[in-house]
Structure formats: C-alpha cells, structure tokens
Amino acid sequence: MAKTLRVLALSTLTVAVVAVGSCATQVHRYNAALGQVALGDTEAAVISRLGSPSFRELAGTPYLRYTGTPCTAPCTVRLWWEWPVLPGIEAWSVELGQDNNVVKTYHWVSP
Numbered sequence: 001m002a003k004t005l006r007v008l009a010l011s012t013l014t015v016a017v018v019a020v021g022s023c024a025t026q027v028h029r030y031n032a033a034l035g036q037v038a039l040g041d042t043e044a045a046v047i048s049r050l051g052s053p054s055f056r057e058l059a060g061t062p063y064l065r066y067t068g069t070p071c072t073a074p075c076t077v078r079l080w081w082e083w084p085v086l087p088g089i090e091a092w093s094v095e096l097g098q099d100n101n102v103v104k105t106y107h108w109v110s111p
Contacts, residue, residue, distance in 0.1 A: 030092045046094050053079040066108040074083045074103050
C-alpha cells in the first residue's frame with residue numbers, strides 16, 4: 001500500500017511539474033514572439049510567430065476581459081493570445097489596421 005501511495009504521489013508531482021513547465025514555456029514563447037513583432041508586419045507574419053489567436057476582436061465589438069478600451073481607429077482588428085491556464089490573468093494582443101498590418105502590440109497583465 002505504501003508503495004502504491006508513493007507511486008501515486010510521484011505521478012501527481014510529475015504531472016504538476018510538466019503542466020507548470022509547459023505553461024512557463026508558452027508564456028516565454030508569447031513574450032519572445034511579441035518582442036519580434038514590428039509595426040507594419042502582416043497578420044500572416046504575426047500568426048506565424050505567435051500561432052492562432054485565442055480571440056479576434058473587431059472594431060466596435062470590444063473584448064473587455066483585459067481592457068475597457070475597445071479596438072478603435074487606426075485599429076480594425078485586435079488579435080488576442082491568452083495565458084493558457086487561467087484566461088483573464090495575462091494576455092498578448094496585436095492591433096491591425098485597415099491594411100491588415102500591425103499598428104500596435106501590448107502585453108496585458110492583471111494586477
């Protein structure tokens with residue numbers, strides 16, 4: 001019985017460590033990728049760096065999970081990438097203009 005409990009505890013600890021490490025890796029990847037996004041980059045270039053966004057906010061339809069400020073001109077679309085474990089805590093966004101090129105980037109962190 002004691003051996004079974006040790007195996008169960010070790011397995012649980014291993015899963016927890018892998019989950020935390022995976023999330024930390026994803027956060028680092030988003031931070032690094034957002035740092036490489038430059039004004040004027042295309043939407044395709046942004047998605048190739050950051051992957052598919054978690055949410056696509058259109059101008060006039062605010063996504064208020066992180067900010068009270070909706071996407072407004074020159075922004076026509078704001079792309080969101082959320083922290084994978086607890087959405088609402090941390091996110092990365094890229095605003096695209098009329099020509100689908102980057103006009104602004106931002107890293108959002110809840111206080």
